[in-house]
Amino acid sequence: FCGDAYKSRxxxxxxxxxxxxxxxxxxxxxxxxxLLVGNHDLPNAIGKATTTEIFDxxxxxxxxxxxRPGVYRIPTPSGIVQVASLPWxxxxxxxxxxxxxxxxxxQINQRxxxxxxxxxxxxxKELDPELPAVLAAHVWVTGAKVGSESSMxxxxxxxxMVSNVVHPAFDYIALGHIHKHQVLNEEPPVVxxxxxxxxxxxxxxxxxxxxxxxxxADSETxxxxxxxxxxxxxGRRFVxxxxxxxxxxxxxxxxxxxxxxxxxxxxKDAIVRLQVSLPAELEGQLRDSDIREALKEAHxxxxxxxxxxxxxxxxxxxxxxxxxxxxxxxxYLESKKVPAERAKVLREYGERLIEEQESGQI
Numbered sequence: 001f002c003g004d005a006y007k008s009r010x011x012x013x014x015x016x017x018x019x020x021x022x023x024x025x026x027x028x029x030x031x032x033x034x035l036l037v038g039n040h041d042l043p044n045a046i047g048k049a050t051t052t053e054i055f056d057x058x059x060x061x062x063x064x065x066x067x068r069p070g071v072y073r074i075p076t077p078s079g080i081v082q083v084a085s086l087p088w089x090x091x092x093x094x095x096x097x098x099x100x101x102x103x104x105x106x107q108i109n110q111r112x113x114x115x116x117x118x119x120x121x122x123x124x125k126e127l128d129p130e131l132p133a134v135l136a137a138h139v140w141v142t143g144a145k146v147g148s149e150s151s152m153x154x155x156x157x158x159x160x161m162v163s164n165v166v167h168p169a170f171d172y173i174a175l176g177h178i179h180k181h182q183v184l185n186e187e188p189p190v191v192x193x194x195x196x197x198x199x200x201x202x203x204x205x206x207x208x209x210x211x212x213x214x215x216x217a218d219s220e221t222x223x224x225x226x227x228x229x230x231x232x233x234x235g236r237r238f239v240x241x242x243x244x245x246x247x248x249x250x251x252x253x254x255x256x257x258x259x260x261x262x263x264x265x266x267x268k269d270a271i272v273r274l275q276v277s278l279p280a281e282l283e284g285q286l287r288d289s290d291i292r293e294a295l296k297e298a299h300x301x302x303x304x305x306x307x308x309x310x311x312x313x314x315x316x317x318x319x320x321x322x323x324x325x326x327x328x329x330x331x332y333l334e335s336k337k338v339p340a341e342r343a344k345v346l347r348e349y350g351e352r353l354i355e356e357q358e359s360g361q362i
Contacts, residue, residue, distance in 0.1 A: 002176025003038020003088060003138035005052055007199060010043075016051070023055065027062045032074050037067040037087040038138040038176055046090075066136070069119050071126045079131075081215075084123040084170070086116065086137035088177070091158065112158035124169035132215040132224055133169055138176040141165060144192060146180050162190055171215050171226050180206055181230060189213075189228050197235050201273060204238040236299075237270040239263065245278035252278055253287045260294045272301040280309045325354045 005011075005019055026033050041051045049057075056065040064072050066085035073080050091100075091108075094115040100108050120135065127133045140159035162185050165173050173190040180203075181194030193211050198204065209232040218225050243259040245252040256276055260267065272295060278286065283305070295301045323331075329350045333343040 001033065001035050002136050002174050002193065003036045004040040004176060004195075005035070005038075006040060009040055009051070011051055016054075020054075023060070023063060027060055031062060032076055033063045034072065034074065034083050034085075034136065035063065035065045036085055036136050036138050036176060037065070039088040042088060042090070046092075069123055071123055073128075073131070082127050082131050082133040084120070084127065084133065084135045086120060086123075086135065086139060088138045089116065089119075109158050113160055113164060116158075116160060117164045120165060120167060124167045127169045129169070132171050134213075134215075135165060135167070135170040135173045136176075137165060137173065139165075140177060141175060141184055141190070141192075143184060144178050144180075145182055146178055165190060171224050172213055172228070174211075174213075179203060181209065181211075189226055191228060196233060198238055201238045201240060204240070207232050208235040209233045237266070239266045239270040239272045239298075240275065241267070241272060242275045243277070245276065245282060247279045247282070249282065252282045252285050253290055256286070256291055257294050260291070264297070267295065268297045269299050272298040274301060274303045275306065276303065277306040277308060280307050283307055326351055329354075 006015055011019075023033060023035075035052045035055065037050050037052060043050065050067055052065050053067065055063045056067075064074060064083075066072065066083075066087055068085075068087065069089075070085050072083045072085065074083060091112065094112055095108070099111065103111070116139070120137075123135075137160075141164075142159050142161050165175075166185060166188060170188055173185075173188060175184075175190065175192045178192045179195040179199065180192065182192050184190040184192070191211060194206070194208065195203075196208055196210065198206060198208060209230055211228050211230055213226065213228045215224055215226050217223070241259055241263055243256050245255050249255050256274070260274070274291070274295065276286070286305075288303070291303065292301075295303075326347075329347060330343075333346060338346065
């Protein structure tokens with residue numbers, strides 16, 4: 001488990017209880033669990049306990065917690081596996097203020113890269129080459145993707161390159177910190193497993209799951225062969241229902257209910273956000289109680305309204321009394337950027353109606 005057990009640094013007691021239940025189920029079932037400390041597991045103040053430290057304090061059987069770089073030799077039914085760990089490290093743990101004085105962010109990042117690469121190399125030297133070895137690291141690695149094909153923005157956080165984490169001593173490099181599962185390198189595998197659950201609407205289209213990794217010795221070559229497969233999980237679903245109510249909709253609530261009905265199967269048991277865009281003059285006609293009733297099958301829902309205040313068309317410096325109805329119609333069509341051919345037809349019909357009205361036929 002490569003870090004960030006919770007979304008926030010200060011999870012509620014309920015969240016901690018539910019996480020502990022799952023850990024206890026694995027522990028009592030004889031399954032070894034390795035918990036790496038991520039940035040969301042670290043307290044805001046130095047010296048306070050991390051969110052997963054309690055398992056180490058209570059010496060929970062089969063649970064290994066790493067809050068500093070180290071090498072763990074973990075017994076499994078198939079033999080011992082070595083885990084070299086690189087938890088999330090604060091900048092202050094790697095460089096002093098004097099080290100970073102008068103340096104640009106890029107220069108600081110280069111020094112941090114070098115420092116973390118040295119840590120990884122040092123742990124690699126502690127490994128027994130006869131045993132399978134995994135590097136578990138909670139870190140940015142450049143080139144990772146998040147969301148829908150968007151490059152991860154590093155911002156002011158230090159990052160490593162793929163070449164920094166790849167080392168001959170490691171059979172598999174397991175990464176945490178990014179929620180989107182992805183493979184950054186094939187040989188050796190450098191893999192972000194991603195989060196087990198979708199956390200917000202930005203991850204609505206992302207698949208979630210876990211990797212099953214098998215490391216075994218090749219009897220012919222003596223080298224270890226690694227296979228890894230992604231196993232998807234259903235996870236919580238995030239569904240967006242968007243409705244645009246037009247000014248000529250005489251029943252805006254019906255338009256919203258129609259959009260909800262069309263996605264009824266997706267809405268059931270999902271986290272739903274309903275986005276309604278409507279003219280200001282129709283806002284009072286929207287029946288919230290009916291809409292909430294239509295969304296009752298959702299696990300949770302929110303309703304957001306975008307109230308459009310239509311800008312009135314300005315017809316120039318002249319007042320309404322100074323222009324003819326035909327001129328007003330022409331100015332209106334131009335302001336709405338109606339295509340020329342359609343505008344011509346509309347003007348012809350409009351002029352007929354105006355003539356009929358002025359001649360008393362209407």
